[in-house]
Amino acid sequence: MAVYASHSAIQILLGAREEGLLTTIFGPPESLRLYSRFPGLVNKALEYSGVDCLSILKDEGHVLIPSGSIVEYVGYDAIVKSGIPYFGLKELIKWESEWDLKLKLLNEAGIPIPKTFKDPSQVDTIVIVKLPGAKGGKDFFISKTPREIEVNLEKLKENGKIKSFKDVCIQEYVVGTTMYAHYFYSPIFDRLEITGFDIRYETNVDGMKRLPPTLTKNIQPSFIVCGNIPVYPREKLLETFIEYGERFVKTTKRLIPPGIIGPFCLECVINEDLEPIVFEFSGRIVAGTNIYMNGSPYLKLYWGTEMSVGRRIAKEIRIAKDTERLTEILT
Amino acid sequence: MAVYASHSAIQILLGAREEGLLTTIFGPPESLRLYSRFPGLVNKALEYSGVDCLSILKDEGHVLIPSGSIVEYVGYDAIVKSGIPYFGLKELIKWESEWDLKLKLLNEAGIPIPKTFKDPSQVDTIVIVKLPGAKGGKDFFISKTPREIEVNLEKLKENGKIKSFKDVCIQEYVVGTTMYAHYFYSPIFDRLEITGFDIRYETNVDGMKRLPPTLTKNIQPSFIVCGNIPVYPREKLLETFIEYGERFVKTTKRLIPPGIIGPFCLECVINEDLEPIVFEFSGRIVAGTNIYMNGSPYLKLYWGTEMSVGRRIAKEIRIAKDTERLTEILT
């Protein structure tokens, strides 16, 4: 297994070790350092230098385990070019890179999503304006004033952060509680497993809320993820979450065959009717699963023993290998 | 053991399995589905159709394990009528159904509670107005204006949500941090065990606080529980919490013999003097214990091994059965 040095690599490496799989970590030297700090965590470290590096990993028989960082720092093109076996649905990266496609997929799955606005002038409620790419919420902003949105977008254009207004997603900001649902779809067992939930801890917004408004009126809230907090939904919401997940799996099978493989996440806000509204998804492991590095309480329900999502990945690969079904979990 | 299909059923079923007890889950078909998703979690599922269903469970030798949902969906009368053995203090349901009795019990126990107001006109501080029943905070509202409270109550009356102003509890809203203390009282060991703590995650209030006040001035905060977040109190508060729990046990023994059995919860807000003020209680397992499905850190202190409250329930029943003391834990 080859893992990029960031995001959720620790639990993936630990899980691989627990399942007896060999690992190589790759990335820039300054990122590799962390992983050498923990004795025996990784079998080999490789400095990342582009496609060639992926080809070496391929030749050594590695399977690439993607995380959010791999999309950002390695990229779809390099992965395809190298031909390295990919644990997950490679094509999904393209759907995720465009807001239109991303929301279309959720919509086709019959999953409730927030309203989106094509143009700032149409905005008639609180919205969050999101930039493309998974940069952890950087430069996102909220507003309910068309004029303010236009001014902000102009600034982002001037700074080169967006090319045109079409790059951003102007999405209704549903007022409610955020909850990120983590899933694992196993092609080997044809089963969707729920693995856990988290709340994102975002700077500065989660700090600003502790200050009286008189002190914060000149501060703009920002939404940069710095960590994750565990949360456990009401049991009656669990069934809803699982059904959303099943619809998502089914729809990816239909629109992007062979469909999703392994971990994914539906990013929800729970409204006052206790209905989860999905404002985004991630087609691979999310950092929120790091909370359950010592064992997901939900995975125990399927497996009889606590395990992390990292270990669940390694287990799927090991079982697929042992039963000569590796082709079903790689794209 | 018979468990209603909701709330904290997963951990109760898992605990029963770990202690070697047979389980039946019952409820409406759409609720049963969740429990069939986890292999081997439940021995039998039964569609719920009123008292008859409870009688069948009784005939099959089941003990009913109550949760918050059972009070709401099955009800005290059906339980009594069926004669099914009940793990817990059945009579407590009646005390909980009326605000006056509920607060009286806490008061008699010498546990600090917030001020209550008989009439909106007396309100001179921030209050929370609570409706009867454990519907997860639905329609609760906060205010500090007598007039506003009256207007809101009129609306609730018109909507048929309350019959008279007397149905609601107008309670001082103590400004501080909420903390829900989970307990287990064992009649077999005559011991009160502390099992954990949580913070409720409520929509929309816990989402609204992330928005600047300029954007939220037209939004009413609501207090609908959608999940639970783990929290660990300062060690010096632990002793206070345990003493409150002991007073509660003692008072239920005096006023509602034989007194509380099994899990309960004191729902607190910690004020600036680090004093927990108890604004409500639950006479049975609370959903916050789901956080510790993989093991309560406090139960380890009594038992040498981590276990969930679900397992603690099963253990009490198993030990009572093995020592022929079942009558001491059933009502």
Place this chain on the structure above:
Amino acid sequence: MAVYASHSAIQILLGAREEGLLTTIFGPPESLRLYSRFPGLVNKALEYSGVDCLSILKDEGHVLIPSGSIVEYVGYDAIVKSGIPYFGLKELIKWESEWDLKLKLLNEAGIPIPKTFKDPSQVDTIVIVKLPGAKGGKDFFISKTPREIEVNLEKLKENGKIKSFKDVCIQEYVVGTTMYAHYFYSPIFDRLEITGFDIRYETNVDGMKRLPPTLTKNIQPSFIVCGNIPVYPREKLLETFIEYGERFVKTTKRLIPPGIIGPFCLECVINEDLEPIVFEFSGRIVAGTNIYMNGSPYLKLYWGTEMSVGRRIAKEIRIAKDTERLTEILT
């Protein structure tokens, strides 16, 4: 091992038992009660009555395990006078008792700290005004108005809570998310281990933020710690945290030889550039580690098995004893 009856004593005692070390708990009788509630947790309890008590513990061959409470309730002078072996860097207590020295240590380590203001009149941003001593945030206040700060400080002086304006620390309040990083430095292995992270749960500020500003305008926020919430930082922040910790260890070795021993904490706020700013430190175990009483997920990375910081302390002592290196971990 001798432990003062408060703060994080439960996990320290539990850890000692797991490593086979004998323990005595000491403190005022009302504090000792909690520890007798858990069967077999402690070998002996001793009523605390000043230096003599420490001398008895010394004669019985005990090592003193300090917590935040020991600084407050026992004090540096009594510890030195008794001559009891101290697990940790005793001299650090003095550096911590003065704001100037405390921040100097961080500064010398090259760790980013917030701006401090010598005089209220210089304040040109949001600041938090902190009193001396680790009293859990009592009487701390925030402001951005020089005049308001002066008025508040005058009041604190009148109440005898401070002697002069110089006792307080007027520190820039960095708007961002707080995160408390827990470390363990092992002289035996010459290794810094990261053990976990928490967010402090503070009354009334974390309750007040749930109320609409119209209701709270006459309420002053307060910052009294009542509990801790788990949080897991983004993996790329982990390396930054570890590097800060290493600089801290190195600097204590240089300025206060032999340098820090055992657990410590860097108390951070993450700004919008994802840079942790350290506004304070604790030179011993913090209560936030109580969250991981059942096992720190990070300690597993070094030790192959989950363990609490309490157990990590006991393990260091046991290994030092077994290898006759106790002098390296005691001061």
